Amino acid sequence: MEKIPILKLGPFLLVTIQVDMHDQLALSLQDELAARIVSTRARGVLIDISALEVVDSFIGRMIGNIAAMARVLDAETVVVGMQPAVAITLVELGLSLDGVRTALNVDSGMALLQERVTAGS
């Protein structure tokens, strides 16, 4: 069964989506992340979507769900690396990813999460 790897990096979880996810895979990632946030007591989740060539409303909803779920579990989510063509398309599709923090790349996404942990401690 294919699976998207979730890496633990200090107090954060790092997910790099490198395949064109089918819907079930997206749903299982959502479940898996919830479990890992709790088991690792993660303070933040960084999702790298730089390899994703398409974000449709299903994937968009999954990203929003992950952010909402993480927030409830006291973790911050940052989505990084969205391709320009994907961003243009998402807006035209009508999806604004409200409530999801974004950053241009992994470095600035990590910096955002670090800030949050430092501010909270």
Place this chain on the structure above:
Amino acid sequence: MAVVRRSVIEVRSSEDIVRVRQDVRNSAIAQGFNLVDQTKLVTAASELARNVVQHGGGGTVEIILVNDAGRRGVRLIFADHGPGIPDVEQAMTDGFSTVGGLGLGLGGARRLSNEFRIDTAPGKGTRVTIGRWH
């Protein structure tokens, strides 16, 4: 109008939706679409293919490469024999969903396409045709 190539994909599962995305991407590339136009067409196709699976109980996606007066385009036909849509206007409205989704599928696909046509009636299935030109 000249049809350059025509192919049909059966769609029943979420893996089939991935295949639709890949085939539509390749067709858009073959017709010389730039990256943004490719992405718009592939995203629209993904929304409509998911409708075929979720609402239509499966069906087909036809991919047609067309050339017309020097313009190159891709036309896609999504057909199912599901229950059909009783109120098309309502179904096209952003935020309307019968399956707990975001309700952006039909309206979003229309915005991402240059041509959009929907034929449906209760009990008669649904057929959505979209086109995008280079």
